[in-house]
Each structure stands twice: as structure tokens, then as C-alpha cells.
Amino acid sequence: MSDCLFCKIRDGQIPAQITHRDDHVIAFKDIGPKAPLHELVIPTRHIASLTDVTLADTDLLGRLMVVASQRAKHSGQAGNGFRIVMNAGPDAGQSVHHIHLHVLAGRPLAWPPG
Ligand code: 5GP
Ligand code: ZN
Numbered sequence: 033m034s035d036c037l038f039c040k041i042r043d044g045q046i047p048a049q050i051t052h053r054d055d056h057v058i059a060f061k062d063i064g065p066k067a068p069l070h071e072l073v074i075p076t077r078h079i080a081s082l083t084d085v086t087l088a089d090t091d092l093l094g095r096l097m098v099v100a101s102q103r104a105k106h107s108g109q110a111g112n113g114f115r116i117v118m119n120a121g122p123d124a125g126q127s128v129h130h131i132h133l134h135v136l137a138g139r140p141l142a143w144p145p146g
Contacts, residue, residue, distance in 0.1 A: 033078040038130035042076055056092060057099045059135075068138025069109040073100045080129040082120040100133045110137035117145070 033039050040046040042058055051071055052059035062070040073096050079085060085093060097116065104110035114137035119126040 033080075033130070036078055036130050037128055038072075038074050038132065039078050042074070051103060052099055054099075057095050059099055059103050062134070066134075067136040067141065069104070069107045069114070069135065071100075071103050071107075071135045073103065073133040073135060074130060079131045081126070082118055082131055085131075096131075096133050100135045103135050104137055107137065113137065113141075115141045 037046065041048045041060060048063075049061040050058060051061065052073075056076055057073060058076060059071050059073045062072050064070075075092050075096060077092070079089070100116045104114040104116075114135060117134040117136065118131065119134075120131075
């Protein structure tokens, strides 16, 4: 999608610290980290919201989760645990409309979130 921030990061039009890239999934460091480890894991294909996915996206959604887990594991910052979050819609605080998992680790993470 031409005016999507994360599509632009995918296409190299906006710089980002990419930590993983394959045919289906990209991970990169969040520009405003909320924890010592804070990466975003996105599908290469533009999907605006988790409410837009169908069962045809099951494999892709699984891939997002696997890459997120691997990023936590390989970061060296998640030995005490980590959290994977996807915000959907305004009440959840979704601000970029290209689905993304947040991977957070490196400090105690309060529950429930705000
Ligand atoms: P959301 O609020 O939609 O769940 O998460 C969007 C995330 O994207 C936020 O954590 C925010 O810091 C991050 N973000 C916003 N703009 C940029 C950017 O230009 N580059 C990177 N790497 N992250 C961004
Ligand atoms: Zn996009």
C-alpha cells in the first residue's frame, strides 16, 4: 500500500534496523522502544488490521509468531521472559495500520497492560 509506513520500511523507502527478512515476514527495531528489546514483526503483504485476516492467512500468522519467538530467543535479552502483543483498533492503541507483533523483553512487564 503506497502510503503505509511499514510497507515503506519493507521497500527500503524509510530506513529501519531490520533484524529478520524472509519471503513472508520482516522484523525490525521499534523506533520508540518501550523495553530494552522492542522489535516489530510484520507480514511483507499489507494487511491493515487483525480484523481483516481470514483462515487463508493461518500459515502467515503462524510465521509471524514463530519469527517473533525466534527474535526474542536470539536477542539475548529474553532469558527471563518476553511478551508478544498485537494491537487491533483504537481502544488497543493501534497506530500503524499494517499488522505487526510487538516483541518486548529485558525488563519486568506489568500485567494487565494499561
Ligand atoms: P501500534 O501502536 O500500532 O501497536 O505500534 C506501532 C509501533 O510502530 C509503535 O511502537 C511505534 O513506536 C512504531 N513506529 C512508528 N513509526 C515508526 C518508524 O518510522 N519506524 C519504526 N521502526 N517504528 C515506528
Ligand atoms: Zn502496509
